[in-house]
Amino acid sequence: MIISLTFFGLSVLLAFFHEFVNSQDWIQFLSVLFGVLGFLFFSQISTKKEKGYDLGFRILFILIIFLVSFHFLASSIDFYRLISPPQLFYTLKLHRLITLSGAFLVHIFLLITSFWFLSKRKKYKKISLAVSTSSIVLLFIVVTVVFHTEKALANSYTDITKMILNSHSSSSEKITYKFGGAQYTGWIQPYTEFIKKYTEEDSTIIIPPQSMVWQILGNSGVLRSFLYPRKLVHGDLSKDLSDQAEYVLIAIGDCGEGDCGWPKINIPADKIEYIALINRETQEETIITDRAYTLNKDEFKWGIIKLR
Amino acid sequence: MSVLLSLVLFFLIWLSGALLAVLVKTKSFIEVLGLGFILGTFMFTLSLIFYHSFTGSPINVQAVFIVSGGMTLLLSPFIPRLLILSRQSQSILKKISRMSLAIKIVIGILFTLVFISAIQNFFWPITDWDAMALYDFRAKIVAETGSFSLGRELGYFYQYPPFTSLLHTSVYVLGFQRAKIWYSFLYGSFLLVFYSLSRKQTSPSLSLSATLALAVNPLIAEHAIIAYTNLAYTMFLGLGIVYLWQWFTTRDSQSVILGGVLVAASCWSRSSEPFWLVGVMLLVGIAFLAMKHKIIKSFIFSILGALLIFWLRTVWPHFTAPFLATVIEQIEPVSEDGTASQMFSQIAGLTGYFKIFARIDLATFVERFVEVSKYFYNNVASVFALYFFPGMILLFFDIKSKQYRSLLRWMTTIDYVFLIFLGTFLFSFSFDSWNEIGGSANRMSMFLIPLFIFSIFTSKTLLEWVEKIK
Numbered sequence: 210m211i212i213s214l215t216f217f218g219l220s221v222l223l224a225f226f227h228e229f230v231n232s233q234d235w236i237q238f239l240s241v242l243f244g245v246l247g248f249l250f251f252s253q254i255s256t257k258k259e260k261g262y263d264l265g266f267r268i269l270f271i272l273i274i275f276l277v278s279f280h281f282l283a284s285s286i287d288f289y290r291l292i293s294p295p296q297l298f299y300t301l302k303l304h305r306l307i308t309l310s311g312a313f314l315v316h317i318f319l320l321i322t323s324f325w326f327l328s329k330r331k332k333y334k335k336i337s338l339a340v341s342t343s344s345i346v347l348l349f350i351v352v353t354v355v356f357h358t359e360k361a362l363a364n365s366y367t368d369i370t371k372m373i374l375n376s377h378s379s380s381s382e383k384i385t386y387k388f389g390g391a392q393y394t395g396w397i398q399p400y401t402e403f404i405k406k407y408t409e410e411d412s413t414i415i416i417p418p419q420s421m422v423w424q425i426l427g428n429s430g431v432l433r434s435f436l437y438p439r440k441l442v443h444g445d446l447s448k449d450l451s452d453q454a455e456y457v458l459i460a461i462g463d464c465g466e467g468d469c470g471w472p473k474i475n476i477p478a479d480k481i482e483y484i485a486l487i488n489r490e491t492q493e494e495t496i497i498t499d500r501a502y503t504l505n506k507d508e509f510k511w512g513i514i515k516l517r
Numbered sequence: 518m519s520v521l522l523s524l525v526l527f528f529l530i531w532l533s534g535a536l537l538a539v540l541v542k543t544k545s546f547i548e549v550l551g552l553g554f555i556l557g558t559f560m561f562t563l564s565l566i567f568y569h570s571f572t573g574s575p576i577n578v579q580a581v582f583i584v585s586g587g588m589t590l591l592l593s594p595f596i597p598r599l600l601i602l603s604r605q606s607q608s609i610l611k612k613i614s615r616m617s618l619a620i621k622i623v624i625g626i627l628f629t630l631v632f633i634s635a636i637q638n639f640f641w642p643i644t645d646w647d648a649m650a651l652y653d654f655r656a657k658i659v660a661e662t663g664s665f666s667l668g669r670e671l672g673y674f675y676q677y678p679p680f681t682s683l684l685h686t687s688v689y690v691l692g693f694q695r696a697k698i699w700y701s702f703l704y705g706s707f708l709l710v711f712y713s714l715s716r717k718q719t720s721p722s723l724s725l726s727a728t729l730a731l732a733v734n735p736l737i738a739e740h741a742i743i744a745y746t747n748l749a750y751t752m753f754l755g756l757g758i759v760y761l762w763q764w765f766t767t768r769d770s771q772s773v774i775l776g777g778v779l780v781a782a783s784c785w786s787r788s789s790e791p792f793w794l795v796g797v798m799l800l801v802g803i804a805f806l807a808m809k810h811k812i813i814k815s816f817i818f819s820i821l822g823a824l825l826i827f828w829l830r831t832v833w834p835h836f837t838a839p840f841l842a843t844v845i846e847q848i849e850p851v852s853e854d855g856t857a858s859q860m861f862s863q864i865a866g867l868t869g870y871f872k873i874f875a876r877i878d879l880a881t882f883v884e885r886f887v888e889v890s891k892y893f894y895n896n897v898a899s900v901f902a903l904y905f906f907p908g909m910i911l912l913f914f915d916i917k918s919k920q921y922r923s924l925l926r927w928m929t930t931i932d933y934v935f936l937i938f939l940g941t942f943l944f945s946f947s948f949d950s951w952n953e954i955g956g957s958a959n960r961m962s963m964f965l966i967p968l969f970i971f972s973i974f975t976s977k978t979l980l981e982w983v984e985k986i987k
Contacts, residue, residue, distance in 0.1 A: 238903075322622065343982040346907045350973065353903045354730045358626060361733035365633040368742075372640050380642050380694075387644040430650025437654070 216247030217274065224316055234360075240316070241356040245348065248324035272321065315363040323355050388425075396489060397425045400511060401435035403487045403494065404458070407513050408439055413454035414513075415444035417471040422462035446474045451516045459486070459502070459512040469506065476502040476514065486512035519692035522578075526687060527702070529585040530557040536592035539599050541774050545716075546605035551709030552775075554702045555752065559782040561585055562683040563832070570836060575663025581687045616721075623725050630732050631705040634741045638697035641742075648744035651677065656685030656696065665837070678833045680786035681746050697744050704741035707752040708732050711967060714759050718766070718975035723983060727974030734970075736900060736963050746786045747960045753783035754792060755967030761799040762926055762971075765806075770814040773803055777822020781829045783964075788830065790961060791940075795932060797823050877946075888952070889942045896958045897937055904969040914978040926972040930965065937962055 223240035227233075375386055381398050388395035408414060414436070419427035426432060429441045444453045457476070462469040478501040486495045489511055502514055534557025538549045564584045569576050613624060643653045655675075658667055659682065665675075685696035708728050715724035731737060740748040757779030764772035780796030800823045807816035898905070908927070915923040941958065945951040973979065 342910060343985075346910050347979075347982055349903075349907050350730075350979075353907075354726060354733065357733040357735060357738075358729065360735055361630060361738045362626070364738065365630065365637075368637055369633065372636070375640075383640075383642055384644055387641060428646070428650070430654075431646050434649040434654045434657075437658075 213247045213250035214274075216243045216250065218247075220244035220247055220320070237316075237359070238352070238356050241320070241359065242348075242352045244316075244320040245323050245352050245355065248320065249348075251324065272317070315359045315366065319355050319359045319362075323351070391489070394425055397432075397435060399492060400487065400489075401432070403485075403511075404436060404513055405439075407485045407515070408436075408456050410438050412456055413440040413442060414456040414458060415446075415450065415454045415472070416441050416458050417460050417462065418443055421466040422464075422469050423460060423471070424463070424466075426458065426460050426462065446472055450476065451480065455516055457514040457516065459484070459509050459514060461506055461510040464506075470504050470509075472502075472514075473504055475504065476516075480517050482515040482517045484509075484512060484514050486510070522691040523688050523693040526581060526585055526691065529582075529589050530554065530561050531702075533557050533560060533585065533588035533592055535599055536589070536595045538775075539595045539602065540592065541771050542769075543771060543775075544602075545713050546602045546609065547709050547716075548713035549599070549602055551706040551711075551713065554706040555710060555756070555782075556778070557588075558684060558699070558703070558749075559680070559753070559778070559785060560588060561687070562680050563785065563829075564588060565683055565687070566679065566832070566836060569664070576659055576683075576686060577663050577690050581690055620722060620725060623729050627708060627725075627729060627732055630738070630741075631701060631708065634704055634738075635698060635701035637742045638699075638701050639695050641697070642694075643697060643744045645743040645745060652681050652746060653685055653696065653744055655679075656682040656689060659683075659686045660689035675837055676834070677746070678785050678788050680749055680782075681744065685744070697742070700741055700744065700748060703749055703752055704732075704737075707748075707756070710756055711759075711971070714756070714763065715971060715975055717763065719980050720983070723974050723980060727970050730970045730974065731967055734966050736959070737966060740960075740963070745960065747963050749786040750783055751964040751967065753779045753786060754796070754964045755971075757781075757783060757796055758799070758929060758968060759971050761796065761803065762922075762929070764803055764815065765922060765925060768807075768810070768812055768815060770818050773800070773807075773815050773818045773822060776800070777818065777825055781822070781826040784826060784830050785833070788833065792933060792936070792964065793826055793830070795929060795936070797826055799929065800826075885945055886942065889938070889945050892952050892958075893938050893941055896956075897934075897941070897962045900959060900962045901934075901965050901969045904973055908969060908973050911973060911976040911978050915976055918978065920977045923972060923976055926968070926975075930968045930972055933965055933968070 220240050220243035223236050223243065227236045227240060371386075375383055378386065381402070385391055385395035385398040388397055391399060404414070416429060416432060417423040417427045419429075429443070433441055440454075442454060444450065444457075450457060457472055460471050462471060464470075478499055481500070481502060482498075484497040484500060484502060486497065486509065487493070488495075502509065531553040534555060535549050535553035537556045537560065538552035543549050543552060561584060564587075565576065565580065568574065568580060568584050574580055613621070616624075643649060648654075659665060665679075681699070684699045688694075688696050688699075708731065711731055712724055712728040715727045718724075719727075737748070737751070740751075757776050760772045760776035760779060764776065776796070777800060780793055780800075783796075784793050800819045804816055804819040804823075807813075807819060908930075912923060912927045915921075937958075941951070
């Protein structure tokens with residue numbers, strides 16, 4: 210009983226750690242391993258009660274222990290979290306099972322299922338866990354499969370919730386969502402819609418270089434799938450731009466990743482037919498004529514320059 | 518209407534594949550059910566290219582139905598045999614209903630996973646970078662123009678084999694935009710055939726566990742819902758090698774035919790890795806053994822299988838040569854001392870490596886070896902790490918109890934692991950950015966998963982251990 214509860218405690222501790230502190234795979238794997246070990250020992254404890262009742266009782270017992278200890282652990286951390294208000298999100302998450310990740314929910318389900326399988330084995334006691342290689346190998350294989358099943362089901366569960374969230378979205382809204390939302394790389398979808406509006410299909414556009422600052426916009430392959438049949442070139446900014454293309458993108462990029470702002474040149478007003486800008490937050494579009502382009506990151510964030 | 522037409526197309530492709538499976542005397546209905554899409558898609562895409570190439574007709578609705586319908590019509594004499602086999606489905610359902618709850622739960626999980634993957638693939642548009650930049654993009658262009666003639670514009674990515682792109686194209690021309698649904702068909706078929714193959718070697722519960730292990734493997738499950746070529750490649754190569762292994766037990770021509778065809782099909786979905794060579798080696802081994810034991814059919818089919826692999830590797834380069842000729846010049850140099858084409862030729866010929874090794878000293882060599890080992894551990898070994906330890910112990914016990922069949926399986930699998938390590942090591946001397954493609958190396962090694970799982974779960978030692986517990 211003590212051994213099983215110790216393993217069980219370790220499993221809960223690691224499940225908690227995986228949920229809130231560090232979501233690395235090996236922590237989850239260890240959590241499943243300790244959980245199965247705990248169940249293995251728990252299923253060995255003999256009682257004189259009828260089997261059916263006994264099994265149901267044990268499962269209920271495990272479920273209560275698991276949830277109470279998890280909640281207890283969560284509450285103790287919760288107290289610490291409450292002291293630092295920015296972490297209030299965790300407080301909300303802890304007390305509502307539904308906001309916990311799919312991995313955690315499936316974790317409980319699979320641990321109990323694996324316990325149920327293990328307790329079904331009548332002659333399980335014959336295996337001496339400490340000395341038998343076969344037990345260790347079997348346990349390792351079972352835990353690996355349980356761990357992977359947990360991950361696969363949890364991922365499916367998470368994706369189902371995402372699909373429900375997007376059940377009324379259009380195809381382009383789904384693309385924005387899948388790319389991480391309009392505030393992240395999902396911005397590519399509304400931004401390319403804007404570009405398409407201002408450029409002809411047979412035109413050539415100069416795009417930023419490929420780097421972490423312009424992860425998608427600098428990737429001509431991916432960007433091409435949004436803007437085809439327009440031709441995309443990286444271009445040589447030191448040479449005459451109008452010889453190379455009809456348009457130049459204005460793309461500030463991700464300033465957290467490096468030296469943002471593009472194109473990094475000044476283009477005189479006589480070389481520009483117009484500048485079309487789009488506000489990322491409001492999607493408001495502005496057309497500017499008779500103005501030079503300068504590398505002013507506050508004024509020129511997102512847009513396109515029509516070269517003369 | 519587009520949905521209806523797509524359903525007809527799916528059925529025709531599945532039917533032609535299933536009939537081909539019946540033709541090579543596949544006896545299990547589950548296996549035929551899975552092989553339907555696996556062989557059907559391969560045959561369909563290959564025939565589509567030939568049809569387009571020889572008749573000059575564009576790839577459009579007519580072409581798609583002429584090819585799929587033609588294939589089915591050609592194989593239609595085998596429909597009665599398929600119908601007889603389909604009677605097995607009733608006994609399969611009866612068997613399932615009599616199985617323990619544990620097994621029913623596992624079957625339930627497998628169905629749930631495939632079903633949810635189908636919903637996911639139907640719901641989400643393609644947003645995977647490589648698919649957008651290449652595989653799906655190419656499919657859209659072909660669907661729009663009806664041909665592959667836009668080679669110059671598509672750049673050097675054009676040289677990648679067309680398997681998944683043509684599958685996408687086939688539904689795009691029908692106006693059906695949810696091309697990702699193909700990956701669920703392939704995923705489900707992969708599991709069915711994998712189950713059927715492992716069932717021939719071990720107990721029902723262990724073969725189901727093996728199928729579950731394969732289905733839930735993080736990489737396999739991830740690729741079931743993204744439009745990359747890796748799932749198809751893993752499916753073709755993994756199953757092909759398992760069929761070839763099977764020959765050493767059954768000595769039947771079905772194993773060697775399907776093994777050869779599936780290894781060849783792997784080259785039709787990805788061609789840059791040399792893993793098909795191991796398939797050829799196995800086929801040559803089979804040819805020798807078949808000759809020794811005077812199994813004429815197996816001997817002929819193993820030789821034909823090897824020839825098919827070599828021939829199929831030439832089909833796509835031959836088809837794309839006219840378009841690629843204009844593109845090669847555009848490939849940019851990747852480092853200071855050479856162009857990409859020079860690098861490729863260095864990789865192809867070992868002479869380049871001898872020159873490189875002659876230049877470097879022992880300290881650099883050892884240092885690079887350690888670096889590559891670390892990289893290998895992080896990116897490649899992670900694919901099979903969890904199965905390595907139990908696998909090696911099972912191998913030890915198998916050899917101890919003189920189960921030499923598993924030695925062949927592990928030799929092939931470990932051979933692949935060494936091949937990847939050696940390849941990465943050699944590659945590291947040619948390309949400065951060798952260690953920046955971890956994700957790609959990870960995906961490339963994905964085909965090891967079915968091999969590891971199959972070798973472990975069909976081990977006689979494991980079966981004995983499990984029997985003891987029962």
